[in-house]
Amino acid sequence: xxxxxxxxxxxxxxxxxxxxxxxxxxxxxxxxxxxxxxxxxxxxxxxxxxxxxxxxxxxxxxxxxxxxxxxxxxxxxxxxxxxxxxxxxxxxxxxxxxxxxxxxxxxxxxxxxxxxxxxxxxxxxxxxxxxxxxxxxxxxxxxxxxxxxxxxxxxxxxxxxxxxxxxxxxxxxxxxxxxxxxxxxxxxxxxxxxxxxxxxxxxxxxxxxxxxxxxxxxxxxxxxxxxxxxxxxxxxxxxxxxxxxxxxxxxxxxxxxxxxxxxxxxxxxxxxxxxxxxxxxxxxxxxxxxxxxxxxxxxxxxxxxxxxxxxxxxxxxxxxxxxxxxxxxxxxxxxxxxxxxxxxxxxxxxxxxxxxxxxxxxxxxxxxxxxxxxxxxxxxxxxxxxxxxxxxxxxxxxxxxxxxxxxxxxxxxxxxxxxxxxxxxxxxxxxxxxxxxxxxxxxxxxxxxxxxxxxxxxxxxxxxxxxxxxxxxxxxxxxxxxxxxxxxxxxxxxxxxxxxxxxxxxxx
Amino acid sequence: xxxxxxxxxxxxxxxxxxxxxxxxxxxxxxxxxxxxxxxxxxxxxxxxxxxxxxxxxxxxxxxxxxxxxxxxxxxxxxxxxxxxxxxxxxxxxxxxxxxxxxxxxxxxxxxxxxxxxxxxxxxxxxxxxxxxxxxxxxxxxxxxxxxxxxxxxxxxxxxxxxxxxx
Numbered sequence: 209x210x211x212x213x214x215x216x217x218x219x220x221x222x223x224x225x226x227x228x229x230x231x232x233x234x235x236x237x238x239x240x241x242x243x244x245x246x247x248x249x250x251x252x253x254x255x256x257x258x259x260x261x262x263x264x265x266x267x268x269x270x271x272x273x274x275x276x277x278x279x280x281x282x283x284x285x286x287x288x289x290x291x292x293x294x295x296x297x298x299x300x301x302x303x304x305x306x307x308x309x310x311x312x313x314x315x316x317x318x319x320x321x322x323x324x325x326x327x328x329x330x331x332x333x334x335x336x337x338x339x340x341x342x343x344x345x346x347x348x349x350x351x352x353x354x355x356x357x358x359x360x361x362x363x364x365x366x367x368x369x370x371x372x373x374x375x376x377x378x379x380x381x382x383x384x385x386x387x388x389x390x391x392x393x394x395x396x397x398x399x400x401x402x403x404x405x406x407x408x409x410x411x412x413x414x415x416x417x418x419x420x421x422x423x424x425x426x427x428x429x430x431x432x433x434x435x436x437x438x439x440x441x442x443x444x445x446x447x448x449x450x451x452x453x454x455x456x457x458x459x460x461x462x463x464x465x466x467x468x469x470x471x472x473x474x475x476x477x478x479x480x481x482x483x484x485x486x487x488x489x490x491x492x493x494x495x496x497x498x499x500x501x502x503x504x505x506x507x508x509x510x511x512x513x514x515x516x517x518x519x520x521x522x523x524x525x526x527x528x529x530x531x532x533x534x535x536x537x538x539x540x541x542x543x544x545x546x547x548x549x550x551x552x553x554x555x556x557x558x559x560x561x562x563x564x565x566x567x568x569x570x571x572x573x574x575x576x577x578x579x580x581x582x583x584x585x586x587x588x589x590x591x592x593x594x595x596x597x598x599x600x601x602x603x604x605x606x607x608x609x610x611x612x613x614x615x616x617x618x619x620x621x622x623x624x625x626x627x628x629x630x631x632x633x634x635x636x637x638x639x640x641x642x643x644x645x646x647x648x649x650x651x652x653x654x655x656x657x658x659x660x661x662x663x664x665x666x667x668x669x670x671x672x673x674x675x676x677x678x679x680x681x682x683x684x685x686x687x688x689x690x691x692x693x694x695x696x697x698x699x700x701x702x703x704x705x706x707x708x709x710x711x712x713x714x715x716x
Numbered sequence: 717x718x719x720x721x722x723x724x725x726x727x728x729x730x731x732x733x734x735x736x737x738x739x740x741x742x743x744x745x746x747x748x749x750x751x752x753x754x755x756x757x758x759x760x761x762x763x764x765x766x767x768x769x770x771x772x773x774x775x776x777x778x779x780x781x782x783x784x785x786x787x788x789x790x791x792x793x794x795x796x797x798x799x800x801x802x803x804x805x806x807x808x809x810x811x812x813x814x815x816x817x818x819x820x821x822x823x824x825x826x827x828x829x830x831x832x833x834x835x836x837x838x839x840x841x842x843x844x845x846x847x848x849x850x851x852x853x854x855x856x857x858x859x860x861x862x863x864x865x866x867x868x869x870x871x872x873x874x875x876x877x878x879x880x881x882x
Binding site for chain 1: 861
């Protein structure tokens with residue numbers, strides 16, 4: 209008899225939890241709807257009626273795009289509504305946690321999907337119908353990642369994100385895309401395997417998968433330090449792969465070069481946002497001292513990213529290496545293991561959301577301009593193709609300059625405050641602990657910021673101080689310009705009103 | 717316990733034969749044998765259901781499919797080694813270091829207070845209880861994961877009319 213009552217309670221709890229994760233349930237339904245809608249619309253679009261063939265094709269694209277956009281906006285609205293009741297609640301028997309951090313990061317994820325869709329719209333790209341359900345499934349995975357407090361759920365949500373990402377990378381079905389997708393899946397599978405091994409060791413040591421429970425921390429603390437550190441490092445491998453930190457960064461340039469540009473901008477932002485929250489939760493759960501380890505990884509990421517970017521001839525590869533370096537800078541915030549450090553990471557993530565999306569949008573618009581006809585063998589994104597564009601279209605040139613300055617981390621852009629916060633948190637941590645490695649990291653990080661100026665300013669330099677080829681024209685349409693300005697404005701705004709965003713973050 | 721040692725030795729031996737044998741078909745057959753050995757370990761760990769699933773899914777379905785693919789691709793000819801000696805040496809050193817670290821770590825783990833398990837632990841009933849009660853959300857999410865993978869596989873594998881085949 210008691211068993212029955214227990215079951216009723218359990219069912220009630222599950223129903224209640226389902227109600228609370230309504231944005232994800234809704235997105236799951238949209239995922240199915242899009243796949244079914246695609247099946248019917250495909251038949252409609254492929255009907256050959258001579259005159260109206262292209263209009264049929266357009267309705268097919270626009271309908272799927274529209275459904276995705278509307279549902280993403282509804283999901284965003286649902287997530288924002290969750291802010292009003294910010295009691296930290298465990299869902300599904302401590303599988304997920306819904307706290308204000310999770311809600312905030314979910315809103316950021318959904319926002320980045322919105323920018324992805326806007327980028328697709330302004331660049332007038334056409335994708336096969338499976339594209340949109342895959343984007344939705346990435347969003348489901350990302351949202352679950354931000355809420356997960358159970359190792360199994362963390363693994364599963366990372367895997368949903370990864371599998372969708374592999375497919376989206378190879379989506380163009382060209383030889384290059386297949387190569388990028390294959391590299392991504394091989395490295396990704398190896399990283400998840402290592403992560404699973406680490407998780408199983410942690411489970412063996414603690415007897416629980418729930419990283420929020422005190423048993424987890426106690427179990428690790430009771431195990432020998434070397435053994436537990438190795439299990440933790442193995443688990444971290446999977447997370448570091450997702451944020452493309454060194455030494456798990458090798459896939460990044462190839463994937464960024466071969467994937468469709470809107471997707472690349474999305475990869476550079478959204479999975480990192482979610483994975484950083486997972487790392488923050490994981491760091492606060494384990495009692496081991498990971499300061500030196502994180503410092504070394506951060507140092508390696510910054511150095512590899514910046515020095516490799518110096519030699520790049522392709523803007524997409526250049527930005528890929530720059531995101532690796534930025535990951536390193538964000539990891540500095542985690543090195544400190546302090547409240548201020550975590551806040552500075554969140555600030556950095558939000559700034560990088562706007563800078564990366566605008567950087568990829570701008571180079572995409574420039575590379576796909578009419579008249580940029582390059583031979584098959586070379587890339588449209590070659591850095592030489594940007595010669596003189598700033599003279600032809602000064603407004604575009606100014607936008608690029610702002611974005612590049614923000615990536616380099618100079619005033620008057622938000623990138624400056626992002627780096628300043630991270631470094632001041634690091635300085636504070638150094639004064640508290642007095643560890644030499646932190647001072648080294650501080651000095652080396654500053655040095656690298658200077659080095660990064662060389663390659664970030666290379667593009668604006670070419671745009672303004674080199675002559676373009678004869679007869680080049682470059683015009684942006686109104687909606688392209690509107691989206692670019694919408695993305696660049698927050699970069700300036702967050703410089704002048706940085707404390708405004710910091711206040712929001714400190715309430716999390 | 718003696719049987720455990722025998723089974724472990726057999727597993728390790730066949731696993732290393734997977735890497736060492738020159739013929740890919742032999743490698744696959746050794747891999748199938750390794751899976752059978754691992755299934756034996758599952759029985760010793762009182763996880764009979766896992767044993768059955770492992771044999772049906774891995775040894776049965778996946779590996780046989782693998783074998784067919786390898787036979788169709790005709791990889792049995794010995795291709796020249798593409799890796800340089802330096803790469804091999806670096807790989808061996810890295811792998812060896814990792815092995816030493818893992819062994820050193822696992823020796824440090826204290827396993828004295830392992831509780832004896834309930835005889836019903838690995839049975840289907842217990843598994844079902846846990847799967848549908850505590851782990852109901854991950855269990856349902858796996859379906860999304862598999863569906864995404866299926867959609868992707870069909871999309872990438874399907875050749876549109878007039879598309880280049882590489």
